[in-house]
Amino acid sequence: MTWWVLLVLVPLFPVSSSEHNGIRVMTFNIWQSGANVENGQQKIAKHILMINPDIVALQEVYANVTRNLTMMLGHPWVAVERNHSDYPDTAILTRHVVIPATNLSTSGGVGVKIMLRTGYTVGFWSLHLDYSSYGPYAANNKLVDRIEQIMAGENLGRGPQINEILNEMLLKKWLAAVDDVPIFVAGDFNGPSHLDWTERTKKIHGDWVVRWPATKELEEQGFVDTYREIYPNVVSDPGITWSTVNKLNPEWNYTIPEPQDRIDFLFYKGPVVPYQILTYSGCEKPQRIPFHHANDYPSDHFAVFADYTFI
Ligand SMILES: *[C@@H]1O[C@H](CO)[C@@H](O)[C@H](O)[C@H]1NC(C)=O
Ligand SMILES: *[C@@H]1O[C@H](CO)[C@@H](O)[C@H](O)[C@H]1NC(C)=O
Ligand SMILES: *[C@@H]1O[C@H](CO)[C@@H](O)[C@H](O)[C@H]1NC(C)=O
Ligand SMILES: *[C@@H]1O[C@H](CO)[C@@H](O)[C@H](O)[C@H]1NC(C)=O
Ligand SMILES: *[C@@H]1O[C@H](CO)[C@@H](O)[C@H](O)[C@H]1NC(C)=O
Numbered sequence: 001m002t003w004w005v006l007l008v009l010v011p012l013f014p015v016s017s018s019e020h021n022g023i024r025v026m027t028f029n030i031w032q033s034g035a036n037v038e039n040g041q042q043k044i045a046k047h048i049l050m051i052n053p054d055i056v057a058l059q060e061v062y063a064n065v066t067r068n069l070t071m072m073l074g075h076p077w078v079a080v081e082r083n084h085s086d087y088p089d090t091a092i093l094t095r096h097v098v099i100p101a102t103n104l105s106t107s108g109g110v111g112v113k114i115m116l117r118t119g120y121t122v123g124f125w126s127l128h129l130d131y132s133s134y135g136p137y138a139a140n141n142k143l144v145d146r147i148e149q150i151m152a153g154e155n156l157g158r159g160p161q162i163n164e165i166l167n168e169m170l171l172k173k174w175l176a177a178v179d180d181v182p183i184f185v186a187g188d189f190n191g192p193s194h195l196d197w198t199e200r201t202k203k204i205h206g207d208w209v210v211r212w213p214a215t216k217e218l219e220e221q222g223f224v225d226t227y228r229e230i231y232p233n234v235v236s237d238p239g240i241t242w243s244t245v246n247k248l249n250p251e252w253n254y255t256i257p258e259p260q261d262r263i264d265f266l267f268y269k270g271p272v273v274p275y276q277i278l279t280y281s282g283c284e285k286p287q288r289i290p291f292h293h294a295n296d297y298p299s300d301h302f303a304v305f306a307d308y309t310f311i
Contacts, residue, residue: 020118021118021310022307023054023055023116023122023272023308025055025124025184025305026055026056026186026306027057027059027126027266028044028056028301028303029059029299031060031301032060033061033062034065036292041069043296044299051303055093055094056092057125057126057127058093059126059127060089061087062088063085063086066091067079070093073093077094077095078095078098081110083110088110089128090108092110094124096114096115096116096117097115098112099112099115099121102123104169106168107164108128108129108130108161108164109125111125111169112124113174125165125186126187127165127185127189128187128188129157129161130190132153134190135154136259137259138153139197139206140259141206144206154213155213158189158190159213162213162214162218165185175221179270182269183269183270186265186266186267188263188264188301189215189264192210192215192261193212194210194212194216195234201235222269223268225265227262227304230275230277238260238262240279241304242260242261242300242301243258243301243302244297244299244300244302245292245295246300247289265304272309274308275307275308276306278304280303281303283296
């Protein structure tokens with residue numbers, strides 16, 4: 001794959017509504033910045049151009065990688081990164097205009113305001129919450145017999161991180177202006193949704209119903225989980241985003257199945273209405289670990305993208 005090939009790609013989903021009164025947003029965990037597949041960075045850029053979003057939330061962004069990505073994406077793409085020089089981890093890419101001095105960084109993400117070329121302004125966060133003490137592992141562990149044992153993991157990293165972001169937003173009055181300027185919170189939460197782990201589905205979740213705090217806190221602040229709004233039936237539409245390649249559990253030497261779950265989200269609040277959301281892993285079926293090196297799709301997560309209309 002050479003860079004000029006990218007220039008002649010036709011978007012796979014060309015009917016992005018951003019020409020008119022809409023916006024397409026995407027969340028994309030890029031699996032250690034593409035390091036696990038051949039020509040990973042080129043493939044990341046290629047798949048972003050296929051989807052042709054207005055704004056992308058990235059996770060697992062290594063230092064100096066957005067410079068390569070924006071170069072491959074071409075004019076007018078720009079990047080905003082979390083303010084961490086060794087490992088930004090979260091970044092936001094857009095082909096619109098980043099409003100100067102609106103960027104905010106926290107331990108779990110980065111946020112910025114972006115003005116679309118159509119004149120609409122949005123607030124946008126890319127999140128990557130703590131991966132340690134992964135909740136679904138605890139829930140599927142037969143030695144765990146109290147809900148407190150599962151919640152202990154959430155209260156370590158992910159819970160405090162989501163509160164830090166919400167406090168930052170409140171502090172900066174983003175939420176106070178949300179009736180006029182919508183806010184998107186996109187990212188890899190390293191945890192499922194409380195909307196998915198219900199009485200109806202507990203048989204596939206180690207018999208647990210779990211009020212996962214990150215999604216619950218966002219809901220309590222009035223944010224809507226776009227996927228579950230469009231697909232309310234969690235049984236027929238699980239919306240799995242983890243994983244494209246991780247089918248067997250590494251902590252058990254790949255001898256038992258890896259729990260498959262929906263852990264990458266597009267939340268929104270404010271004057272937009274979603275009308276389409278899709279999970280995405282390219283056109284060729286990704287080969288599972290350890291057969292993944294030649295995959296055309298460079299990530300271990302499905303990407304998610306959605307279209308909204310401004311109202
Ligand atoms: C990123 O690039 C800068 C400037 O080229 C360089 O000084 C820095 O060491 C790089 N950081 C990493 C982690 O590679
Ligand atoms: C950027 O791309 C160049 C060319 O492919 C590559 O050599 C370099 O390692 C990349 N930079 C980073 C930080 O990955
Ligand atoms: C905002 O971006 C500027 C320029 O990239 C950077 O110097 C600053 O540290 C960022 N601030 C935060 C809070 O991330
Ligand atoms: C990043 O920005 C946050 C929020 O403004 C600040 O608290 C933190 O010290 C900054 N970190 C670095 C490494 O600049
Ligand atoms: C995984 O394999 C290693 C090395 O063979 C072994 O020491 C370890 O106990 C195994 N772990 C599990 C969970 O089976």
